[in-house]
Amino acid sequence: MTDNRFDPSSADGRWQRAWDEAGTFTADSNSDKPKSYVLEMFPYPSGRIHMGHVRNYTMGDVLARYKKMRGHEVLHPMGWDAFGMPAENAAMEKKVHPGSWTRSNIEAMKAQLKRIGFALDWTREFATCDPEYYGHEQALFLDMYEAGMVYRRSSEVNWDPVDMTVLANEQVIDGKGWRSGAEVEKRKLDQWFLKITDFAEDLLDGLGELDHWPEKVKLMQENWIGKSQGLEFSFELSNGEKLPVYTTRPDTIFGASFCAIAADHPISQGLADDPAVAAFIEECKRGGTTAAALETAEKLGYRTDITAKHPFTGEPLPVFIANFVLMDYGTGAVMGVPGHDQRDFEFATKYDLPIQRVVAKDLESADAPMGDEAEPGDGVIIHSDFLNGLSVEHAKADVINRAEDGGWGEGTTVWRLRDWGVSRQRYWGTPIPFIHCETCGIVPVPKDQLPVKLPEDVDFETPGNPLERHPTWKHVDCPTCGGKARRETDTLDTFTNSSWYFLRFASQPEDKPFDPEEIAKWMPVEHYIGGIEHAILHLLYARFWTRALARLGKFEVKEPFASLFTQGMVTHETYSLGDGSWLSPDEVRKDGADWIRIEDGAPVTAGRVVKMSKSKKNVVDPDNIIEKYGADSVRWFMLSDSPPERDLPWSEAGIEGCWRFVQRLWRLFDQIDQTATGEDKALARKAHQAIVAVAEDIEALSFNKAVARIYELTGAAEKAKPSESRNFAIRTILHLIAPMMPHLAEEAHARMASGLIADAHWPEHDEAMLVEDEVTIAVQHKGKLRDTLTVPKGASKEDLEALALASEKVQRSIDGAEIRKVIVVPDRLVNIVT
RNA sequence: GCGGGUGUGGCGGAAUGGUAGACGCCGGGGACUUAAAAUCCCCUGAUCCUUGAUCGUGCGGGUUCGAGUCCCGCCACCCGCACCA
Secondary structure, three states: OOOOOOOHHHHHHHHHHHHHHHOOOOOOOOOOOOEEEEEEOOOOOOOOOOHHHHHHHHHHHHHHHHHHHOOOEEEOEOOEOOOOHHHHHHHHHHOOOHHHHHHHHHHHHHHHHHHOOOOOEHHHOOEOOOHHHHHHHHHHHHHHHHOOOEEEEEEEEEEEOOOOEEEOHHHEEOOEEOOOOOEOEEEEEEEEEEOHHHHHHHHHHHHOOOOEOOHHHHHHHHHHHOEEEEEEEEEEEOOOOEEEEEEOOHHHHHHOOEEEEOOOOHHHHHOOOOHHHHHHHHHHOEOOOOHHHHHHOOOOEEEEEEEEEOOOOOOEEEEEEEOOOOOOOOOOEEEEOOOOOHHHHHHHHHOOOOOOOOEEOOHHHOOOOOOOOOOOOOOEEOOOHHHOOOEHHHHHHHHHHHHHHHOOEEEEEEEOOOOEEOEEOOOOOOEOOEEEEOOOEEEEOOHHHOOOOOOOOOOOOOOOOHHHHOOOOOEEEOOOOOOEEEEOOOEEOHHHHOOOHHHHHHOOOOOOOOOHHHHHHHOOEOEEEEEHHHOOHHHHHHHHHHHHHHHOOOOOOOOOEOEEEEEOOEEEEEEEOOOOOEEOHHHEEEEOOEEEEOOOOOEEEEEEEEEOOOOOOOOOOHHHHHHHHOHHHHHHHHHOOOOOOOOEEOOHHHHHHHHHHHHHHHHHHOOOOOOOOOOOHHHHHHHHHHHHHHHHHHHOOOHHHHHHHHHHHHHHHHHOOOOHHHHHHHHHHHHHHOOOOHHHHHHHHHOOOOOOHHHOOOOOOOHHHHOOOEEEEEEEEOOEEEEEEEEEOOOOHHHHHHHHHHOHHHHHHHOOOOOOEEEEEOOOEEEEEO
16 A cells, blocks of 8 residues: 655655645744753855754754654744855855855755755755845844943954955965965054953853853863953062063962063163164064964073063063063063973073972972973972061962052952954955044944945955945945045955844844844744854854843844854764875775775875864765655664764764664555554553653753664564554654654654644653563672572662572672671662672 | 873674674575575684683773773874864
């Protein structure tokens, strides 16, 4: 009566259309059901959906469908993070407009997502490059400006002196420009900043309320915000000036043997008349602006003639200009304590400065010779006059007190977090809505003139910012005085686009960014899922925007994402030829134990399993897989085996196994026997236990465990003889897999009932059916397993002990030794200690 | 350099301090078939003196009747570092 094979090539599309036509996944904000907002980080439209997307969206999809089965009104939207550099690169390489390149990518990727059968509300789709979206973003940016959260200052960028253009960190390879190959320099530009540091305390405290965020992400954000307590004080300099410095280790002040200031510190700049100083400052401009580049660069210093007077000893300390001191952090000047800071240690070794230990592990080791690195650890203070014998903690407090009493310093809090530079000298982003007027200065674009749209007619033939070069776009009249003025040609960092998109998904009125009442209905996002690579920047910026908008009175929500899940990457084995060139998986095959190239039989080395990437050619295209196995097999693969937070190795064998399981289920679903009677208590119990366990696993996002349980129940149902219990078990499996393999589930459901299984309820379980009658307990002798016993559940300690001692195997192991102790854990084990 | 993480069979991984290896993949053996595919059944951590025993969760210590799990110290690998998204 039915085919004995499930055919996804016809079923998948049929059910996808059925869901579309019924509007099954359209979220109704007026529903009186409890609301659930499930969101995956929206994709950048790079051109093709990759396996990482499939994994991410499958997890969210299972949650969304499960929540719906649990009676929730679910919002599960999708859109496009559409601004960014790849579109401009494509424009340069392929001579296409970034907008049309992006639009056609979106169209292709949307079709791919549809083929996987995601339960998405497409009615709310948008792209961040839609003028409507970025216009509202400009309005929000102006609101933040009015509230004093936006300002301008000069800041360093990577400058390519050959291409005459600003480079992203990504475009700096080994300190050189990626196109020109020229040595990159630091250059200062006037740029726009958002005052995220005003929210440092709030963002830090807010982490405490995020109970459903991974600890590691919270810890990373905490370290990133980097609250530190320390002492800010001033050295008196030999030239009569004062040098304010900040230190987190005032306890080590007697170990200071030099001071170091940043190259762009005012004192350094004041000495720049000296050609040697000027040359050194120039030297410091070499190299990129990333933390890693700065930290790993060789420590360089220039010894000035100035000395600083130690506040306690009065000793003169040499003042150096040094490349490892940052003007952006603290005061741009530090006291160097080589004994207890690794950077200072290296610097002191290089420039032959004294290295004195002032914190020792204990008094005995106080005068042991210093090793070849600094000692940053805790201990007791030595060689420090009145601090001797104090703990690090007490010494810190003592020095701060004395500085405050003496009026030469004070205890302060310093944050590692820096204000967010949002200026980008690029075309494909949100234009920053300001006008520079010769007479009025900086003037916001009036809101009724938003959006400030990007011009369409731009060229990418010459490097640099096309908005700057455009013949007319930047020339405007001042909105205040009507005089000649110039548009801001910087665009906003793409991270601003992704800092509020979840609000626009929840509510999208035409005349404003969002409607507070709708926000109140849906926010916060209940489940937010995405890559660990966003642990800091995107997630911190989104938290910041939400708090900033709340401070502006736009809504009450303070934290956008109630729970966060960071998923692992999809990886694949790599294949290479003897010459080191990479081969793609479909160019090779296994020949016995070895790998060969299909084309000519050349030997191939199977290498490490790493993240799928174009450069390693170990990419598997989801479309080809769906074509061959259907959407459900791929979805099942994404959920199986690996825990979702870890990497998932893609394998051909694995997807084959999923395909076989789809067919196994299909055959099983055909075996409901309406004439069957009788109870199979063991199977019924397994089914009830699975209903509870799979629900718990899905809610904990432990999809791999849910999958294993479904395999177990399936195996048991297959083996069982027909009975009412078996029919129940089969129908249970059908509902348990519905969120994971929705097409197969609909197809099978349609043959036994009317309506969509997507609209069905999660099966009910019977509490009484969960309890086992019998348990297997372990019998140990001195902690080693000797025997097992099957006993009724709840057997008494005495009975268990007697049964254990009666075991022949146990007696042989004890071998007549004296029994000193017997530990009995009911329903678990008996441990006999001799 | 700084910060974060991971480590269990041939592979992916299970395991409230209580029977290590659930479940899947690979591999081996068998059934069915003219044959193949599909399907079904059985086996599959290592070693040995094989009715059984010993060893075994990156390495070295410790706590405990009992440690993959808790504590201390290492090693290896991976990820992030503010203009990639």
